[in-house]
Amino acid sequence: MRIIGCCHANDKPAIVSxxxxxxxxxxxxxxxxxxxTAAFSTQARQMEQWWREGIPLVAAMxxxxxxxxxxxxxxxxxxxxxxxxxxxxxxGSLLALATLxxxxxxxxxxxxxxxxxxxxxSQMKFLQxxxxxxxxxxxxxxxxxxxxxxxxxxxRNRARIDLEIALFSDxxxxxxxxxxxxxxxxxxxx
Amino acid sequence: MRIIGCCHANDKPAIVSxxxxxxxxxxxxxxxxxxxTAAFSTQARQMEQWWREGIPLVAAMxxxxxxxxxxxxxxxxxxxxxxxxxxxxxxGSLLALATLxxxxxxxxxxxxxxxxxxxxxSQMKFLQxxxxxxxxxxxxxxxxxxxxxxxxxxxRNRARIDLEIALFSDxxxxxxxxxxxxxxxxxxxx
Numbered sequence: 001m002r003i004i005g006c007c008h009a010n011d012k013p014a015i016v017s018x019x020x021x022x023x024x025x026x027x028x029x030x031x032x033x034x035x036x037t038a039a040f041s042t043q044a045r046q047m048e049q050w051w052r053e054g055i056p057l058v059a060a061m062x063x064x065x066x067x068x069x070x071x072x073x074x075x076x077x078x079x080x081x082x083x084x085x086x087x088x089x090x091x092g093s094l095l096a097l098a099t100l101x102x103x104x105x106x107x108x109x110x111x112x113x114x115x116x117x118x119x120x121x122s123q124m125k126f127l128q129x130x131x132x133x134x135x136x137x138x139x140x141x142x143x144x145x146x147x148x149x150x151x152x153x154x155x156r157n158r159a160r161i162d163l164e165i166a167l168f169s170d171x172x173x174x175x176x177x178x179x180x181x182x183x184x185x186x187x188x189x190x
Numbered sequence: 191m192r193i194i195g196c197c198h199a200n201d202k203p204a205i206v207s208x209x210x211x212x213x214x215x216x217x218x219x220x221x222x223x224x225x226x227t228a229a230f231s232t233q234a235r236q237m238e239q240w241w242r243e244g245i246p247l248v249a250a251m252x253x254x255x256x257x258x259x260x261x262x263x264x265x266x267x268x269x270x271x272x273x274x275x276x277x278x279x280x281x282g283s284l285l286a287l288a289t290l291x292x293x294x295x296x297x298x299x300x301x302x303x304x305x306x307x308x309x310x311x312s313q314m315k316f317l318q319x320x321x322x323x324x325x326x327x328x329x330x331x332x333x334x335x336x337x338x339x340x341x342x343x344x345x346r347n348r349a350r351i352d353l354e355i356a357l358f359s360d361x362x363x364x365x366x367x368x369x370x371x372x373x374x375x376x377x378x379x380x
Contacts, residue, residue, distance in 0.1 A: 050275070054273075054274060054275035055273070055274050055275065055280050055282075056250075056270070056271045056272070056273065057247075057250065057251065057271065057272060057280055057282060057283055057286075060246075060247065060250035060251075060271070061247065061250075080246070081246045081247065081250070082246070082247060083244075083245070083246065084244060084245050085240070085244035085245070086306070090245050090247055090286070090289075091289045091293070091308070091309040091312075092245075092247060092282075092285060092286025092287070092289040092290055093247055093286065095282060095285035095286060095289060095312070096247075096280070096281075096282025096283065096285060096286050097282070099280075099281045099282040099285060100282055103281070116276070118281070118316070118319075119281040119316055120315075120316055121313070121314060121315050121316065122281075122285070122312075122313070122314045123311070123312070123313045123314075124311060124312045124313075125310075125311050126308070126309055126310055126311065129308075
């Protein structure tokens with residue numbers, strides 16, 4: 001599976017600092033399984049660190065990347081800093097975790113081709129209380145949607161993508177989040 | 191304006207601990223303006239303390255009740271603990287603040303008649319970046335919706351209410367949140 005733009009070297013100055021680009025020999029576009037796995041692991045560690053440094057709420061929630069591979073991104077957070085009075089997850093924490101997870105996928109898709117990635121709209125259905133670890137999963141979009149996103153960003157300096165994020169109480173389905181994310185490339189011209 | 195159930199004394203044990211009931215001489219159902227104002231002020235202080243003790247994320251966000259009267263509830267939070275890499279508000283913080291504000295109104299509406307108040311679904315439109323204090327405002331529902339909610343809770347031990355929460359970057363409109371909240375009275379029977 002081709003990861004669009006997430007690890008491309010690019011010296012162009014960006015308004016938003018992107019995580020450091022992994023070294024060339026850990027490019028996940030290479031076919032070797034061990035190399036791809038190592039590259040995803042590096043990418044996950046860098047993104048998590050970047051989140052925690054740039055978004056104080058991520059540190060307060062103690063959100064961590066549990067998995068990043070060519071299938072999906074999974075972000076989890078312990079219940080304790082995200083609980084409410086009933087010792088279940090605060091709805092605001094679940095919304096924040098879903099937003100972060102979708103934004104992570106959108107940001108990696110856009111890579112160095114965008115200076116901003118923002119959320120434009122969202123819907124959430126809360127299905128069950130979360131009384132264990134919070135977990136959010138977002139799959140990479142299919143090839144057609146990724147190509148459309150990359151093409152639009154290259155030609156119009158703007159692209160949007162709709163992402164579905166599933167939320168779990170540990171492994172039990174608990175909520176469903178849909179988010180529309182927009183990537184913008186602010187070229188500094190008109 | 192009659193505030194349904196928010197300050198009624200009730201010795202019935204509840205699964206969720208409600209904020210301490212204000213003393214009788216600060217009942218906002220009384221007509222005297224100064225008395226009503228004092229009662230809302232007490233109610234706001236107690237709810238804010240209850241939030242901060244029961245929901246760690248509220249303390250992390252430094253969310254505070256700015257205003258509670260017979261028109262609306264306004265909850266605000268400083269930008270710093272809620273910022274992202276771009277020094278604008280993290281979308282997850284805005285969603286969490288809106289959830290908290292709607293839940294506050296729904297909880298006060300339900301009062302002692304409900305043991306639980308939960309969010310069932312939500313939609314958010316992000317209109318503008320928030321680069322100043324975060325502020326969320328929810329008006330009390332109209333009399334008809336409040337009466338329907340109270341009647342359903344009394345007769346069916348369950349009621350739902352749809353609330354609109356407006357979000358601001360200080361005083362500039364920045365996002366629109368709609369939430370459906372459900373109040374349940376778990377009687378312990380059936």
